[in-house]
Amino acid sequence: MRPAKLILATAIALAGFAGSAQATGPTLIRVDIAGQSQTFELKSSEPGVSRYEVIAQKWTQDGVTPTREILAYPPHFTVQPGESQAIKVLARVPHAKTEGTYRLFVRAVEGGSLSFSVPVFILSTDKAAAPVITVHRDGGSLVVTNSGDKTELIAATRSAAGDKNAMLYVLPHSTGKLDAAADVTSVVSRDRREYKVQ
Structure with missing residues (x-):
């Protein structure tokens, strides 16, 4: 084995x-x-x-x-x-x-x-499986949706003031929430992929 x-x-x-x-x-x-x-x-x-x-x-x-x-x-x-x-x-x-x-x-x-x-x-049987992330704001939170077949780890929020540490696993076909200041315009994954707030 x-x-x-x-x-x-x-x-x-x-x-x-x-x-x-x-x-x-x-x-x-x-x-x-x-x-x-x-x-x-x-x-x-x-x-x-x-x-x-x-x-x-x-x-x-x-x-x-x-x-x-x-x-x-x-x-x-x-x-x-x-x-x-x-x-x-x-x-x-x-x-x-x-x-x-x-x-x-x-x-x-x-x-x-x-x-x-x-x-x-x-792991997925599809070697090309990837997270598919969308982000939108809901008051003082960001709603992060993953419609893909692979987990994404959000590691930071990004604003004009710079990156701030964050931690949110967004599992496949799931939605999670992340507290974020009003000036946050995007989130960044552990692998440095950036997702804009829509």
């Missing part, structure tokens, strides 16, 4: 999270064939023994729901101080034209306080 395709396969720095545990592995997982798997590693620097759980969820613009379309193994495990645990992610969904979107939630249930999530994307 070939490994899943990854992007951003760098260490996850968890300085912004409570606790002193550390995770190394992908910050985002892309799987290009159903049935493939990918492994990432969680290393704990907690002073004592810590127990963790990993929960897979289907991810839509409205939130997350339980799923069996991807699995994480082991779903429960114990990590000794200074030791690591490998976590395998397995996709169990057939090919589809629209990218599949999921999240893995990792949290300590005993002896630690680590909590984070990792987006998981099952």
Whole structure:
């Protein structure tokens, strides 16, 4: 079985999270064939023994729901101080034209306080799949619609005063909202694609 395709396969720095545990592995997982798997590693620097759980969820613009379309193994495990645990992610969904979107939630249930999530994307069967973004204003918010088959990550808003950091995943065939000042004229994706406010 070939490994899943990854992007951003760098260490996850968890300085912004409570606790002193550390995770190394992908910050985002892309799987290009159903049935493939990918492994990432969680290393704990907690002073004592810590127990963790990993929960897979289907991810839509409205939130997350339980799923069996991807699995994480082991779903429960114990990590000794200074030791690591490998976590395998397995996709169990057939090919589809629209990218599949999921999240893995990792949290300590005993002896630690680590909590984070990792987006998981099952790639479209269409290699040319792309986000198709439109943006319009609704009061103090920008409404961002993605009618394409691939997720887009909005990373900044742009105005005459310059770019300001933003963070909004707009999943395929979904709409999200982003707070923005009145002078914002466009948004910019993680890959520096610019979308004008209509």
